[in-house]
Amino acid sequence: MDFEAIKAAAAGYQADMTRFLRDMIAIPSESCEEEGVVRRIRSEMEKVGFDRVEIDGLGNVIGWMGEGGKIIAIDSHVDTVGIGNRDNWTADPYEGYETEDIIFGRGGSDQEGGMAAAVYGARIMKDLNLIPEGYQIMVVGSVQEEDCDGMCWQYIVNKYFNGPEDARSRIAFVISTEPTDGGIYRGHRGRMEIRVDVKGVSCHGSAPQRGDNAIYKMADIIEDIRALNENGDGDSYAVRGLVKMLNPEFNPKHAEDAQFLGRGTCTVSQIFYTSPSRCAVADSCAISVDRRMTAGETWDSCLQEIRELPSVKKYGSDVTVSMYMYDRPAWTGEVYETECFFPTWINKESAAHVRALADAHRALWGDERIGHADADPALDAMHLRRGRPLTDKWTFSTNCVSIQGRYGIPCVGFGPGAESQAHAPNEITWKQDLVTCAALYAAVPGLYRPDEDAGDATEFRQSLTDNDIR
Structure with a gap:
């Protein structure tokens, strides 16, 4: 695998990812009101050459690259929280702005930046012929995560696929693009x-x-x-x-x-x-x-x-x-009732899908977290990254509560931005993170070795309730 070519391709798409992210930020997309941003994402997927793009009944947008029977999925939720007290923002949270290094606006880190990097990561896979034989790439822009994390994937597993067994048999693993401060995350509470x-x-x-x-x-x-x-x-x-x-x-x-x-x-x-x-x-x-x-x-x-x-x-x-x-209706009017229980999950660090991300990071960027360093503490990404292990965990919750916690489909996280920016006023993300993540997403499929997995990737999955919840 030509890692230098992957890095060059990702850097070459920085301006496109920036433009795309700023377009998403400019469209208010709180939970259950994501129609505008979903349609903008579909347009971008079609423009960059996805083989197929569709919007499901709940309003999730799904783009496909490749034709194999096995799936590697990349998930980004595209809804955001509101802006809170407008007086706490130094600039319009939807108009936003950019500098040479950062992008300002609601959703930059949490987590439309992940969507931008995922779309162009898949484009790089197509450009450089990086999708392994027998696999296809599924890029999901999921809805209502801020309201009810994981419910969107309950819908995907049970409505788009034919239930958990079918989804588990077809999806090798899912990369969550929630912000990880430059780390690879293998679980959360x-x-x-x-x-x-x-x-x-x-x-x-x-x-x-x-x-x-x-x-x-x-x-x-x-x-x-x-x-x-x-x-x-x-x-x-x-x-x-x-x-x-x-x-x-x-x-x-x-x-x-x-x-x-x-x-x-x-x-x-x-x-x-x-x-x-x-x-x-x-x-x-x-x-x-x-x-x-x-x-x-x-x-x-x-x-x-x-x-x-x-x-x-x-x-x-x-x-x-x-x-x-x-039981809040989606922007499409669909209602998918579920319980507000979001199971704990952890993977072993030695799991094949976790190792694939770690191997990609080491080949592309080395053994330590990277990011934009800045003399201004408000713009510096590295003060929360230096000295932290490359493989770690989230503090907050993600769609993985359903994907792995509920259904046992292996998950792992790597996404642009910082957890500390989530739900905060004056939210920013870093252009370098978009490049870093797009390159890593592109490299991972070729480094995944399912034959090296012992079949016990999951360290802990919480028991489910006795309610009749799909």
Whole structure:
């Protein structure tokens, strides 16, 4: 393989990737409102010579290169979060701008930059005849990830393919282009969206003792949830903290994987109430809990540990702990209902698909993370990359929760931009990252050696729920 030719081709497409990314940024594309950016991506795929381009029923755009029966897929979600407080942005988040080194605007790092690099990585494969015999390349621009990560791939697996067995038999592995700060990522924690409901009894606010204030009950529960996140794991704690899963005493099978992924966390993210008026006692209160899960934790253990909190047990049948469901219509009008449970997943570093990316990086760029260095800390990519291992993990969650976590299709991550830019004002990405990633994507298929895989690439996959969820 001519790695210098791959690098030269990627550098030659920098201007095209920049233009394409700026066009995507200019089209607002929050979850369920991605039609404009999906159609722009289809246009670019057709322009650069994809063999086939289509939009599925949920609104995902899928481009194909090659004709083999086995698939290597590259996934980029093309929806973004909103802009938040406009006053926190120094320039228009959709008009954006570029300098010699960076591209500014909502979606640059999270993660339309990954889409630009994937499209041109596939183009380089075609230019240089890099698609191995028997394989085809599937480039996916997926929707609704910010709303419900992985649901888009649940749709692809069950509607586009003929279910999990068919998808597993045909897809060798998937590269996620979520931002990785120049690293190759082989796993991340899972997550759940949990709801806690508390019942009360209303009365006139002038005599609150006649009622049963649901907000006061919830205040106790919130304190216990905070303790669950912040406490240690010693016997002195009434609420033993989530850090316990890093301790082999409490997590004998998976403590090592948990130490790699990082501890689980929980935080109250929303609060709701009902009350007859502002001069009445609240008769209900509910909260949303964002729960990040490490190796060894399960969906039911996470629900149960909230049910076992002292305050929850104190209020007994007045408290209900449940998991959210998601059923928001896509931009096409399609509804794919699923549970808000996003399983933890990890690969072994020795897995063939992980090694293929590491081998490509070493051949193209060396053993260490690379990126744009800048005297201005706000524009410097390397301050978060220097000294970190080339192979690592994400802090946040990705579509891989379904692709590998739910269905066992091997995943690995390498994408332009920085995790710290995700969901932040004044989001940027780096032009050098687009070139780095496009080159690596182009080289990977030729370095993948499935015959060297022992068949146990997955180190840990979380158990699924007993709900009837496809």
